[in-house]
Amino acid sequence: MLELANVEVVYHDVILVLRGVSFKVPDGQIVALLGANGAGKTTVLRAISGLLDVHNGDITKGEITLDGDAIHKSSAASIVGRGVTQVLEGRRVFGEFTVEENLRVGAHTAKGDMSGQMDRVYELFPILAERRKSTAGYLSGGEQQMLAMGRAMMSNPRYLILDEPSLGLAPILVQKIRDLIVDINKQGTSILLVEQNATMALSIAQHGYIMETGKIVMDKPAAELMKDEDVQEFYLGLHAGGEERKSFRDVKHYKRRKRWLS
Amino acid sequence: MTTFLQATIAGLSLASIYALLALGFVIIYKAMQVVSFAHPAVMLFGAYMVSWFAVDLGMGFILSVVLGAVAAASLGWLSERVTIRPMIGKPLFAIAILTIGLDIVIRTPINNLIGLDIRTVGSPWGFNAWNINGVTVPYRSVAMIATALVITVLLFLFFRYTRVGLAMRATAIDQEVALAQGINVGRIFSLAWMMAGAMAAVAGMFAASDLAGLSQSTYIVGIKALPAIVVGGLDSINGAVIGALVIGLIEAYTATYQSSYAPWLGGNFSQVVPYVVLLAVLLIRPYGLFGSPEIERV
Ligand SMILES: Nc1ncnc2c1ncn2[C@@H]1O[C@H](COP(=O)(O)OP(=O)(O)O)[C@@H](O)[C@H]1O
Ligand SMILES: [Mg+2]
Numbered sequence: 001m002l003e004l005a006n007v008e009v010v011y012h013d014v015i016l017v018l019r020g021v022s023f024k025v026p027d028g029q030i031v032a033l034l035g036a037n038g039a040g041k042t043t044v045l046r047a048i049s050g051l052l053d054v055h056n057g058d059i060t061k062g063e064i065t066l067d068g069d070a071i072h073k074s075s076a077a078s079i080v081g082r083g084v085t086q087v088l089e090g091r092r093v094f095g096e097f098t099v100e101e102n103l104r105v106g107a108h109t110a111k112g113d114m115s116g117q118m119d120r121v122y123e124l125f126p127i128l129a130e131r132r133k134s135t136a137g138y139l140s141g142g143e144q145q146m147l148a149m150g151r152a153m154m155s156n157p158r159y160l161i162l163d164e165p166s167l168g169l170a171p172i173l174v175q176k177i178r179d180l181i182v183d184i185n186k187q188g189t190s191i192l193l194v195e196q197n198a199t200m201a202l203s204i205a206q207h208g209y210i211m212e213t214g215k216i217v218m219d220k221p222a223a224e225l226m227k228d229e230d231v232q233e234f235y236l237g238l239h240a241g242g243e244e245r246k247s248f249r250d251v252k253h254y255k256r257r258k259r260w261l262s
Numbered sequence: 263m264t265t266f267l268q269a270t271i272a273g274l275s276l277a278s279i280y281a282l283l284a285l286g287f288v289i290i291y292k293a294m295q296v297v298s299f300a301h302p303a304v305m306l307f308g309a310y311m312v313s314w315f316a317v318d319l320g321m322g323f324i325l326s327v328v329l330g331a332v333a334a335a336s337l338g339w340l341s342e343r344v345t346i347r348p349m350i351g352k353p354l355f356a357i358a359i360l361t362i363g364l365d366i367v368i369r370t371p372i373n374n375l376i377g378l379d380i381r382t383v384g385s386p387w388g389f390n391a392w393n394i395n396g397v398t399v400p401y402r403s404v405a406m407i408a409t410a411l412v413i414t415v416l417l418f419l420f421f422r423y424t425r426v427g428l429a430m431r432a433t434a435i436d437q438e439v440a441l442a443q444g445i446n447v448g449r450i451f452s453l454a455w456m457m458a459g460a461m462a463a464v465a466g467m468f469a470a471s472d473l474a475g476l477s478q479s480t481y482i483v484g485i486k487a488l489p490a491i492v493v494g495g496l497d498s499i500n501g502a503v504i505g506a507l508v509i510g511l512i513e514a515y516t517a518t519y520q521s522s523y524a525p526w527l528g529g530n531f532s533q534v535v536p537y538v539v540l541l542a543v544l545l546i547r548p549y550g551l552f553g554s555p556e557i558e559r560v
Contacts, residue, residue, distance in 0.1 A: 054438045056351060080444030092439045094432055105432045108425065109444035155444060 001026050001067060002048070002084065002159050002192070008061035009043050009052065009214075017043050019214040020062065025159060030181065030191040032201035032222060034235060035211035041194045042089055044211070045163050048192075049086040050076035066159075081109045083158035087165065089194075091148040095137030099128050102136050102147055106154030114154065121150045124183060142173035149180065153189075160184060161192045166200055174200055198235040202226050210235070267397045269518035270511065275403040277510025278410035282465035283487035284494065284502035285417065286458030291496045292434035293454035294350070296357050300341060300364035301462060302484020303372070308334030308463025309383060309470045309480060310372050316384025323384050327467055331460040337368070338459025339452050347451065373478050385471040406468045413461065414503055421499065430454065434497070486513075489540035495553020504552065509536045 002025040009018035018040050025031045035041050046052045047059055050071075064072040071079055094102050103121060107114040122129035125146045131139060136147055145165055152160060162181065166174040178200050185191050185204075195201035201222075202208055208225040210218040218225070225231050283305060290298050298304075312330030315321045321329070345364055349357050387401035421427040433440040433450045441447055462484070469483040470476035486509070494505025517532035524531075543550065 049442060051438060051441055054441065075446070076441040077444045077446040080442070085444075086442050088439060088442055092436055094435050094439070096435065097431075101428060104425070105428055105440075105443050105445075108429055151443065 003065045006062035007047055007059060009047055009057055010060045011057040017214050021216055023209045023216060025190055025192050027190055030185050030193060030205045032205035032208040033194045034198045034208060039211040040214040041211055042163055045086055045161055050074060050079045080155055085152045085155045085157035086161040087148045087152045089163035091144045093136040093144050093147050097136055098133055099136055099147055100132045102151050103154050106151035109155050117154055117156055121153050125150045142169055157189055159190045163194045164196060166197045178204055264396050269514045271399060271403050273511035273514030275406045276513055277507045278406040279465045279469050279483060280487045280490045280510050281410050281503050281506035282461045283484055284490040284506045286461045287491045288499055288502040289454045290458050293451055295354060299361040300368060302481055303365045303368035304334055304338055304459050305462035305466035305484040306481050307337055307368055307372050309466030309476050312467045313381045313383045313476050317382060323386050331463040334459040334463035335456040338455035342451055342455040376478055380475040380477050382475050383467050383470050402471055486536050489536040492540050492550055493543050495550025497554055498552040501550055501552030512539055
């Protein structure tokens with residue numbers, strides 16, 4: 001189990017971004033972490049993966065544990081080595097490398113022969129097998145997302161962390177990515193899925209957490225979140241229009257107002 | 263024609279030295295976006311160590327070169343670890359200045375050790391040469407060109423096919439993504455400085471293996487590799503090699519022909535010509551012939 005307990009993160013020694021975040025990803029599950037832009041989702045993932053250093057951020061309180069062992073002081077490399085791998089927001093494939101070279105980089109921590117793992121990845125993503133010699137920078141957005149996921153899978157992770165994998169993809173590709181996440185999960189990898197597309201995320205997750213300004217403001221089984229009126233209105237309903245969503249706090253305020261007006 | 267071939271051999275020999283140095287500059291630059299102005303000093307140190315092992319301790323030449331390369335690699339590793347690593351995240355300009363300080367720290371004691379002597383590096387080829395149809399082909403040139411060629415090819419294979427080589431290239435493209443794949447980026451930095459140091463030692467040894475020997479002014483050779491990386495582009499391995507060829511050949515042709523065709527440029531103009539090329543390239547293509555446009559210059 002991957003668990004965060006009361007994690008606080010500060011950027012540049014002064015900007016407090018996470019204010020005591022706690023949640024867990026039990027083995028074998030898909031857990032969704034939802035929230036508006038700027039809520040702190042990416043920061044949570046950086047904290048888990050040991051990537052805060054790159055952004056001059058620090059964990060100032062709390063702890064992150066993997067099966068009970070603290071990992072929040074470990075290096076990014078050793079966290080990957082322990083089976084926690086992240087696909088960063090925006091795909092970030094190595095554009096000038098071939099598809100195959102990208103995958104080989106993903107296998108950096110894997111000791112020994114990587115061909116078995118590469119076959120597994122090609123089986124999951126047949127399009128990558130077709131394009132193995134292509135330059136990654138020329139792939140379409142959907143293919144690049146698959147490559148980024150395939151690259152992460154090369155380390156054969158126990159926990160796969162995905163930061164907005166559906167971002168900027170056409171609906172049909174969002175479905176494709178969704179199905180792939182389910183497949184990966186079925187093969188035994190637990191998933192932490194950060195999404196703005198709450199409908200997609202909640203449709204496959206067992207449990208969901210909703211974040212707002214650096215805090216978890218709600219957490220429920222995914223099915224219940226789907227049915228929750230406020231979530232429906234402000235994370236599921238309005239989302240289709242792609243409008244700026246109001247914050248969850250505004251929801252309560254707005255509901256209060258609605259009651260008062262009626 | 264004989265004169266031209268003669269000049270070409272001289273040019274390729276110079277290019278071998280510049281290429282070994284330029285590759286080091288570029289490998290460090292690609293790893294951490296730092297131009298190490300301490301690189302010529304590391305070269306001088308490496309050459310001095312080869313000389314010390316071969317002449318003072320009387321070890322075999324090949325062994326001395328290997329030990330000199332190891333010593334310079336260690337110095338590169340130490341320099342990065344102690345001075346550059348703690349500065350990561352600071353402005354690139356500040357780091358560049360720091361490498362200038364590092365240059366002085368390394369060069370001062372070496373200069374004291376060298377003193378006013380002209381040392382040799384114990385190279386076995388002396389001034390022997392083949393004579394092919396009237397063209398003099400010095401053993402030294404052959405050794406230099408062959409060594410630079412072998413090292414360059416090995417380097418290409420390393421970057422293309424090995425796990426660590428690929429990790430170095432990945433780190434050069436996107437450090438955060440490299441970290442997210444489990445690459446120990448700190449170790450990549452160390453490796454870059456060690457590789458650059460080892461190659462600089464070989465370059466310095468070659469530079470000091472001609473008539474002029476090893477003296478304090480051998481350092482100038484390291485400075486003259488800078489135009490090669492500016493011509494080639496700071497972030498291009500191929501560019502480093504091509505830049506070295508351009509600078510080496512132009513320097514040699516100038517040395518051969520300028521006194522008869524353009525005597526008004528004065529004596530020893532060939533020593534200045536790398537900088538003339540450098541200025542011309544900076545004016546036309548500031549990011550070098552092969553580099554990427556977005557490089558921040560320091
Ligand atoms: N490197 C950084 N330095 C300072 N502030 C940052 C940095 N990265 C993110 N932030 C701030 O932290 C907050 C949360 O950002 P982020 O974790 O990216 O949210 P999300 O992924 O939910 O959109 C935002 O207000 C953002 O401006
Ligand atoms: Mg984000």
